[in-house]
Amino acid sequence: MxxxxxxxxxxxxxxxxxxxxxxxxxxxxxxxxxxxxxxxxxxxxxxxxxxxxxxxxxxxxxxxxxxxxxxxxxxxxxxxxxxxxxxxxxxxxxxxxxxxxxxxxxxxxxxxxxxxxxxxxxxxxxxxxxxxAGQALSVDVPSPAAGSLTERASLTRSVSVDDVVANLSTGGATVVDARANDRFRGENETIDPVGGHIPGAKNRFFKDNLQADGTFKPAAQLKAEFAPLFAAPSQAIMQCGSGVTACHNLLALEVAGLSGAALYPGSWSEWCAAPERPVATGE
Structure with a gap:
């Protein structure tokens, strides 16, 4: 598998x-x-x-x-x-x-x-x-028979916006933002009309998980690079613009053997939609 x-x-x-x-x-x-x-x-x-x-x-x-x-x-x-x-x-x-x-x-x-x-x-x-690798592409569209996938115990964790708001006070988890640094700082209004990040968040651009050829860095290197960001994966929340590229950081953590971090699915697009939620800018 x-x-x-x-x-x-x-x-x-x-x-x-x-x-x-x-x-x-x-x-x-x-x-x-x-x-x-x-x-x-x-x-x-x-x-x-x-x-x-x-x-x-x-x-x-x-x-x-x-x-x-x-x-x-x-x-x-x-x-x-x-x-x-x-x-x-x-x-x-x-x-x-x-x-x-x-x-x-x-x-x-x-x-x-x-x-x-x-x-x-x-x-x-x-x-x-x-x-x-010299492999061919196809334009044929398959018509598969319906599968019978069943739901089993989840292998992931997620948190709600309320959990992230509560964490501002408790500080029990570190939020890690997968967006590019200019978006994190609040300097890209084209993608993020409300710029900035969740107060206390740290920035780990998802592309930093990759080597020059677009493949993932070795597990040991990923582990070393994530280590300064949080005390333990169970105390980390991954987010991004809308809960998509945060999954890249979660995949990189899994490759590195650092399982247990949570996804904040709503991410920045949900967070910044409510003006009462605080916003930080800069580094």
């Missing part, structure tokens, strides 16, 4: 295995049509396409029209229905990929783990690694 990363060569050996399901998670925050268009132009053989907006997120508003962030978690029943539509069973090895260093594929990785499916990995290096 592969439960963190998989290399292109190993995936190529199983690309036609009926017990394996490959999912294309390509996306562009500034161009929502990009993912489907890229998939139609060419994808890994037998890959299904998962939309970050439509398949891997839920409604932006909850009870009482409360804004939940740009990419709130999907309801569990809806998520199970989506994953079964992809043909996933309890015994399926799932591999997620994108063309962005895993920043979107990690979201599917986390979601599958959240319903107890541990056999899910991210293609290390994504599309670039696949093509660099």
């Amino acid at each position: 592969f439960n963190t990363l998989i290399d292109a060569g190993t995936l190529a050996q199983h690309i036609d295995d009926p017990q394996w399901v490959v999912i294309d998670c390509r996306h562009d925050l500034m161009n929502p049509a990009y993912g489907r268009e890229a998939y139609a132009a060419g994808h890994l053989p037998n890959a299904r396409f998962a939309s970050i907006d439509d398949d891997l997120s839920g409604p932006k508003s909850g009870a009482g029209s409360t804004f939940r962030g740009r990419h709130p978690l999907p309801e569990r029943a809806a998520l199970l229905a989506t994953l079964r539509r992809f043909g996933i069973d309890d015994g399926t090895q799932v591999v997620a990929y994108d063309a962005h260093g895993g920043m979107y594929a990690a979201r599917l990785w986390w979601l599958l783990r959240s319903i107890g499916h541990g056999a899910v990995a991210v293609l290390d290096g994504g599309m670039a690694a696949w093509q660099a």
Whole structure:
């Protein structure tokens, strides 16, 4: 079972295995049509396409029209229905990929783990690694039979906005923000109209988990780089702009052997929507 990363060569050996399901998670925050268009132009053989907006997120508003962030978690029943539509069973090895260093594929990785499916990995290096290995792309769209995936005990933790507000007083956990440093400082109004970060948060840009070729850094290096950020993974909360790239940091932590950190799904987009919540800027 592969439960963190998989290399292109190993995936190529199983690309036609009926017990394996490959999912294309390509996306562009500034161009929502990009993912489907890229998939139609060419994808890994037998890959299904998962939309970050439509398949891997839920409604932006909850009870009482409360804004939940740009990419709130999907309801569990809806998520199970989506994953079964992809043909996933309890015994399926799932591999997620994108063309962005895993920043979107990690979201599917986390979601599958959240319903107890541990056999899910991210293609290390994504599309670039696949093509660099000389592997072909396809334009054929598979029509899989419905899967029978069942929900089991979660392999993840998440916290609510109320938990993060309470943490401002208790200081029991360290919030780690996966956004780029200019967004963390509050200097990118194009993406974050309300700039800044949660007071007390530390910055770990998700791209810092990667090597120059787009693959993840070795486990020992990741462990050493995360070590100064918090006392223990169980005392860490990962967030980003909308709960997507925070999953990249959670994947990197898992690769490093530092399990137990929580995801704040609403992240900055939910936090800054309420003017009463405090905002910090700068480093």
